[in-house]
Amino acid sequence: MWLDVAVSAPAHSQVGGLLTYNTDLPAQVGQLVRVPFGKREVLGVVWRVHAQAPSHLAQSAVKRVTAILDGVSPLSSHWLQLVQFTAQYYQRSLGEVAMAALPPQLRDLTPEQLARRLKKRSASEETIKAALESPWPLSAQQSQVLSQMAAAPGPFLIHGATGSGKTEVYLQAVAQCLAEDPDAQALMMVPEINLTPQLEARVKARFGEEGVVSMHSGMTGPQRLKSWLAAHKGSARIVLGTRMAIFASMPRLKWLVVDEEHDASYKQQEGARYSARDLAIYRARLEGAKVILGSATPSLESWHQSRPAEEGGRYLRLQMPSRIGAGQLPFVRRVDMNHQPRKTVLSAPLIAAIQARVAKGEQSMLLLNRRGYAPVLHCSDCGWKSECAHCSAFRVFHKIDRTLRCHHCGFTQRVPRACPTCGNADIAPMGRGTEQLEEHLAELLVDVKRPDGEAVKVMRIDADSTKLKGALEAQLAGVHSGEVDVLVGTQMIAKGHDFRRITLVAAINPDGALFSSDFRAPERLFALLMQAGGRAGRDAAQSASSEMWVQTFHPAHPLFEALKKHDYPSFAAQQLKERLEAGLPPSSFQALVRCDARQQAVAQAFLNHANAQLQQMAQDDVTFANMLNEVSVFPAVPMSIQRVANVERAQMLLESTSRSSLHKVLDVLQTCLHEGRSQPEHKGLIRWLVDVDPLAI
Ligand code: ADP
């Protein structure tokens, strides 16, 4: 018997991912095997089985399968199809995608060890039945959405205000499905599980520890393997995970939930740059399962897909506009920073408002999307700035350990005592980050007392404060318990948390995104601010007095007008109109080809050369010419941060209103890129990659 086996091959090797092996053992499609590969022995997945020897291979060149891991049942044809689609769509090799989708520990296990691990463990039917009981009577809105979903095939987009009870809807939908079918499984995806330990606790409390497994990158190898096997066997009824969970092997997958579907972390940023949200739609159709995307601020792509069916919409849009328990959304106040003294960090009215909240024993949350103390150190005598020696970026001043750190390459040095160029001792921070805001606030609040007479506590949560394992959990616990009065942080604090005591949220300096060159920046800002605002007044008793403050130099900007009214639909309509007029997604499809090289000129030349070849091919081939005609291939340009860790980066954008033409051109382009890599004028080329449906350009 001859087997085509998917093995992990480096992205751009000629191997492509499927290799042929020979065996006398009974083998089935989808089975895990161990095969020789180069000097090593690796894990592979049987993709195809042939009774006849493949004619194009010399018999003697075909190696033999080392072992078949028959302790694990074969992966389903749906799973194989999902992987195949991902590889094709995102332009990577099949083997690479297949192997990245399996837990790494599987590779190192012997069949005996595997068999031992496959002990039975299952959720009890009683627990699943009990999960149907919601702790409260469902709201009218929740019941309505649930019955709409029962009556239609989906996909569903739930547009629900923060705190409208979406999570409860997901849990109910899943509980119903699992109770009806004792074999059914459900997949719930969240953007970053570490940020929302509450959700995990809530799901486990509802469905029982036994039937729920997690899948995310924070788990150890053995933990991931255990979860994977439980899902694969069907004993786990629910998989709760981050984007990687989209590849969980689940033989009876019937429901998929993508919570906070707009979140950028659903897009993988290395290897195959897949969107787990988009794959969820694909996988649901493949498996005949239902899928919910949910968000208070859906991505414009999903919003567009959920327009009325008469206009071409393919998702069913379900609305949950009101908060549970008559809770209100925070009142939005804009502070016009044009009327504040120059260099104001916190405006006087905002300071007074925070002080008043603290004195009443309420919490405030301040959002500043920049960590560190100051983004740049600067010498006023000679103009020196704390540039990174290896990147085209400034190093950030961190006062806590008196370092200058590059946030792109990690290059870190102690802060110099004096200016490195002119010796001036007076070098000063420019701009501000979360560290400085924390320090500043503590000073402003020294004289304020909490109702219990204790001193005010300010806490900062960002990537720096949460580096150590368990630090974030400890910090969040401090917020939940009420020990903390003012929370300062980056977007990390805006997402998902069910804070019960926060009544004031403030965005300190959000203007940057209004005029960014990235066309998605306003969409991201709006989502962030709505999310952040959603952290205020989650306790219905307090919601009427809750506020969201925005400090801005552009108070009349339509984005803030829409924010004030909590009006996502009008914001989306206005953005979509602009995008459609400009021919940007979702009215077109994009792909980026990125190239890294020692010199910028080489990176660009490499991309432009491949483009020239495309145009050349079109001259001899009318069919291809027609296809290429539908795709705009833009000249290569330097990336916005051109150099990182001494590597020069360039990119080339492809855009088309036809997804299929774009993909066919990409396929041909890959061949051109492969050919170009050995050209002598491309010496210094390091790597290239394709990003389909890129999130940032
Ligand atoms: P969302 O996911 O839309 O932000 P959640 O489902 O987390 O909303 O619900 C917000 C809060 O309301 C949670 O604390 C939840 O426990 C509570 N809740 C949800 N549904 C109900 C209900 N029907 N009755 C009372 N409280 C509810």
Ligand code: ZN
């Ligand atoms: Zn100087």
Ligand code: ZN
């Ligand atoms: Zn750097």
